[in-house]
Amino acid sequence: MKLTRLYSNQAELFLPVQFNEQLSVVLAEIRRTENKGKTIHNIGKSTIARLVDFCLLKGKSQKFFLFKHSDLFSEFTFFLELNLEDGRYLTIARSVEATKPISILVTDYDVPDAKDVNTSEWSHIGLGMAPAKRLLDGLFDFSSISPYDYRDILGYVLREQDDYGEVFHLGKFKGPHREWKPFLAKLLGLDDSLTISLYEETDKEAKVDASISIYQLESGLTDKTDTAKIEGIIGIRKRELEEIQSTLDSLDFTRADSEASQELVEHVEEQISIKNEESYRLSQLAARLDDSLREESILFSPKQAKKLFAEAGIAFDGQIKHDFEQLIQFNRAISQERREYLLKEKSDTAARLSELGPELADLQLQRADLLSFLGNSATMEKFKDISNQVVELRAGISSLERQRDALNEVVRLRQEKRQIQERESQLQTAIEQDVRRCAEDPSSRYSEIQRYFDKIIYDVLDEHALLSVDPSPTGALEFSAEIVSPAGSTTSASRGFTFKKLLCIAFDLAVLRSYRFDKFPRFSYHDGVFESLEPRAKRRLISVFREYAELGLQPIITTLDSDLPDPVDSSDEAISSSEIVRRLHDDGKEGRLFRIDSF
Template identity: 45%
Template sequence: MKLSKLYTNKPDSFTPVNFVSGLNVVMAEIRLPENRNKDTHNLGKTTLGRLLDFCFLSGRDPKFFLFKHEEIFKDFVFYLEIELEAGSFVTVRRGVEAASQISFKRHSASDQDFSELPDSSWDHCNVPFDRSKELLDGLLDWRTLKPWAFRKILGYLLRSQDDFREVFHLRKFASRHSQWKPFLAHILGFDGELLEQHYQKEEELSKKESDADVIKKELGGSAEDISKIEGILLLKKQEAEKKTALLTAFDFRSQDKEKTKQLVNDFDATIADLNSQRYSLNQNKKKIVASLEEEQVLFSPEEAKRLFEEAGILFQGQIKKDFQQLIEFNKAITEERGVYLREELTEIEGALKQINAELTSLGKKRSDALSFLSTTDVFDKYKRVSDELVTLRADITSLERQKDSLHRLQELRTEIRALKEAKTQLQAKIEEDTNKQNADEKSLFSLIRLYFSEIVEDVINRKALLSVALNQAGHLEFQAEILDESGNSTSADLGHTYRKLLCVAFDLAILRAHVAEKFPGFVYHDGVFESLDDRKKENLLTVLRKYADLNVQPVITLIDSDLPARAAEDGAVFSQNEIILTLHDESDQGRLFKIPSW
């Protein structure tokens, strides 16, 4: 499949571009001296690639020049004539104003002009956008790309200057790796569908884990023991049923009996036990406080000395020293014992505080129960039981929600385990396939590797390596690098000039490897010679012509100042057949669109 012709309904404003089967050159000549040092010239060599993308049904981007300046281009209708594999042709019609309505016509001869063709003569007229993409996918029949659609590869076939920054990860694939890595693996000869499934499992796993985290946050501090919650729920429901029956029968004798039993067995017994504990703790507290107050050494050696002197007895030397040591020893013991006593006192005060709080609560419950038993107003009892039932039902509803959340959490954990297992199995298959394609010297990937390195070596006399390996996350990593004379990787590929060469080599190698299959046969490279030295430009031109002879249709754009100087001195660099479009800066007539610059 190759490009055949691009034209519009306004030939005076846009000269038709006829593509040839071999090398296609779009030459931009800078004829005005004041423009030679400019970085951009707005002649249209880059715009041509964007128009091809538009005719291949790119989405409506408000930043795209046709829509950004719609007041200028709204009346333009573009026609792209495409040569199909069978030697037949299809023309795609797409206007700016009605960009979501596309028409198609099959025909047997090239270089047609359907700009005046009535709608009734089109095979498919004004087809909605999504359906149009499906229709064009079928007409192009790039079946080697399946199950991916035709537009997936166009980023590699229509490279603008911005698309030479990365060999594999194009600007249009700014989103997740899952949007481009499986497809790239597929056209390189790997099992891209395994990668697609792996990314899908990862996405599902991430969503399930996120859902599980949300449920855990909603549960908060609630117990995650489903058995415990179901047990409490059962008891609450049973109690609610009893109270419902009580209210229905309007008979509170059983309730009175239950309150009496609760009052005697629970409240009074508990209160008595707590009072006993409180009494015991208070006694211990009293003893500790007294002990702390009494533990003081009252003997004073100096006072004893004075008394002994009055009595005429010596109190010097060893006697005084022994008393002082005894006092110090007693002080140490007293201080250590005081520490333990104060710790015990703190514990007792804490226990007393807790017991007092429990006694207060039990006292209120006991008072409520006594009040219920003592009241003779049956309606008051009805109201109290009703209030208790409302509280019970609220508790039941809350527990039901917790139970449902825990059941869902258990289901999610089961699904998460299954997804992790499936993901691990897929990763093992991807690794096996990657190793197999790398090791097989006759695989499609090995063939692309050889073509890729051959192109780079022909241009800069260095070999290049294309590698694909599995990272720790189970994803494929793609790498293209230039090797030194010893076969080791270098940093040469990091420069823009050599990075562009790697992009060109990759695109051409892909097309050559698939040249005998249902696969696109053209590639568009904008500014392909820019920043290369003369010898390398000549080498690259030789490669491009070689690939044109191999049934690949290279379309390149360049400024005349990027022509290889030595070849230009010897004569014309390109033949008249190769130059499909010449642009210049002398007037508006030299632009792609022969209108004032926008």
């Protein structure tokens, strides 16, 4: 899949961009003297990538310039034509403001301007985002990265300035690691299903831990309390209850008093006692929940540890520090899950406590009415005393049974947790074996991308670079791309923005080269490729882009004229006029991508 052209329904405000089959250059010229040496903005060299992404159905966001400035762009419809793997041409038309803004045209021939095509000849008209994405996914048929869709790879073939900060974790992937690491594993030829399964088991363990904490709080007992001991105490209390109940049953009352006493015993007094016990239990639970929430913090600090180790003359850096940081990150994720469960339990507890107050008040009124009816005979006093004992014993037994049930649930959950941890261990081992297998196999996708990546960096800088994947202590994959010294150790050069950008470009090109015989994007778009590189490295990078163009790929780059190593057409090494697909400049509207006032 290559880009053919980008245009709009308002050609007088947005001139068409016709991409080359091979290297395409978007050149921004600084013509005004006062702008020499400055970073200029708003002429549009970075905007082309955003428009390509928009036509490839980037999600709608009010921060995106077309929607943010809808007063300027509401009438625009953009068209992107692509040349598919099977030789057909695909044109995507997307309106800025329409409710169902997407139309698709598939032809066996190049269509220079789809606005001239009759509506009846379009393959699909007025699609919403979801059906249009499904349709494009089928037309592109990137089966080599299935079950992921075509949008997942676009971040690595459309790099803007903000995308050079990290080689792998793009700004577009702002979610948790599970939302991008499995795809990256798949892209590098690793078994992504193992990573997905590990994340699923980690989620299960976090939920089990949260449930264990809640049941422990409900029981109000220590971890060392034996359920068999509680069972024995329950037996003792039940025998006491039988004896007292027998005494209660032997008391004799008149019919009216007996009926009233029965109602008092079986309904009011018992309900008051139960609700008092429930209120006490919930108050204790609320206090314990507050204590647990205050304890939710990670006290270990790698920075403080490094300082203490330094004072003791011990090195605390490199992989040790990295492993601790990974472990802290993992624990924070689990703690967050547990905190959410605790907060929900606290909310439910508070709600129930607020209900108990009015219920108890009503029962106390009923109790007062009944007692005034019964009188104050000696038998009745004995009856009330024994009845209170019965109620207290029943409430106590009920509380013990809840504690027993909670502890039994803790035991069951811990067994479940051990099973989860066993599966996690098996998955961690499988991930390690998978990485080792791919690393040791020179014909694997992983090894192939490693070689291409290293060669690009060496051809440009005369230094080697290492692309690596390592399982962390928790089993999650960690991806790294670094420039290495002749001795094989990593250098600080890869940490600078200029070299980080070069590592990003090398990774993207290496992936495209590895997939060049599969149905896959053939184009790459890199913004501001030459900034801060020294002239010799720039010339070598141009050579790399041309080499990859000869392999059938379509590198698209943007640059300021002041960043070029040599003037256009000045030598065979220099960028040629035929490679420039769009010239932009800072001298008025005519030089901007959109011939309108700056926005």
